[in-house]
Amino acid sequence: MIKVVVCGASGRMGQTIGRMVNESSDLELVGGINLKPSSFFGADIVEAKDAENLLKTTKADVMIDFTIASAAVENVKMAARNKVALVVGTTGFTPEQNAIMEKAICNNVPAVISSNFSVGVNIFWQLVRESGKLLKDYDIEVFEAHHRNKKDAPSGTAKTILQILEDEVGPREKQYGREGMTERKNEIGVHVIRGGDIVGDHKVMFSKNFETIELSHHASDRSVFASGAVHAARWVVGKKPGIYGMSDVLNLKKIP
Numbered sequence: 001m002i003k004v005v006v007c008g009a010s011g012r013m014g015q016t017i018g019r020m021v022n023e024s025s026d027l028e029l030v031g032g033i034n035l036k037p038s039s040f041f042g043a044d045i046v047e048a049k050d051a052e053n054l055l056k057t058t059k060a061d062v063m064i065d066f067t068i069a070s071a072a073v074e075n076v077k078m079a080a081r082n083k084v085a086l087v088v089g090t091t092g093f094t095p096e097q098n099a100i101m102e103k104a105i106c107n108n109v110p111a112v113i114s115s116n117f118s119v120g121v122n123i124f125w126q127l128v129r130e131s132g133k134l135l136k137d138y139d140i141e142v143f144e145a146h147h148r149n150k151k152d153a154p155s156g157t158a159k160t161i162l163q164i165l166e167d168e169v170g171p172r173e174k175q176y177g178r179e180g181m182t183e184r185k186n187e188i189g190v191h192v193i194r195g196g197d198i199v200g201d202h203k204v205m206f207s208k209n210f211e212t213i214e215l216s217h218h219a220s221d222r223s224v225f226a227s228g229a230v231h232a233a234r235w236v237v238g239k240k241p242g243i244y245g246m247s248d249v250l251n252l253k254k255i256p
């Protein structure tokens, strides 16, 4: 049995993942970490100050983190020094925070880090890459919509889309929303919507005179992210130290 600890256990993703781990026959939910103690599908949620002790006493094999960026950086450092494999789904990291995590992980533990664990989004990213290659001279606009409680914007998934587009069409200014007299330049427009309980929508629009191509992904339940993260947790245990993506977990062929 693979022993799993979930960080951010009381949150929307933490609860969905906890339920899924608890229901699986090859994984054991040995505890959760959050700001306040609570129960967690037959295990306990401990406060952050007791987190390291939880990892040691339970001999956890893998820690799954869906918290906030500042907390996730500390959790990654803690897991790395205790040689606990990692799955990190938290988004909103600064470049400095990413560098700190990379330093903590490399040569110490295997970690799967992805701004989106859904299989569909990972395939959608590949379609965006392929389209970017073919549509370099089109106007490009990126849209994302999420629930009213999401803290970071644009979403990590949208940032990954922007990185893929930059790889394929070259660097372009990002225009975050528009207001007043605006003249379109060779930019990528980025549009963020927040409201209600939207789980996660992303769209990329490529336009030229008389035609538009749209690629979109719609998530209607956060179990699509949770099942990807749980799949990644099974996969990452026993791998060589280093940072992996969901394309490694899913064995998706890289588009040349």
Ligand SMILES: NC(=O)c1ccc[n+]([C@@H]2O[C@H](COP(=O)([O-])OP(=O)(O)OC[C@H]3O[C@@H](n4cnc5c(N)ncnc54)[C@H](O)[C@@H]3O)[C@@H](O)[C@H]2O)c1
Binding pocket: 007, 008, 009, 010, 011, 012, 013, 014, 033, 034, 035, 048, 066, 067, 068, 069, 071, 088, 089, 090, 091, 092, 114, 115, 116, 117, 118, 152, 156, 222, 225
């Ligand atoms: N990669 C993906 O597929 C994916 C999918 C959905 C959400 N996310 C990201 O996951 C993160 C969590 O999303 P959510 O909707 O579950 O948010 P949420 O606010 O519902 O849950 C986050 C939880 O983390 C807890 N937390 C904060 N600081 C902590 C600390 N120091 N130690 C332990 N717990 C702490 C909070 O109390 C909260 O319960 C966000 O960054 C979100 O963007 C990623």
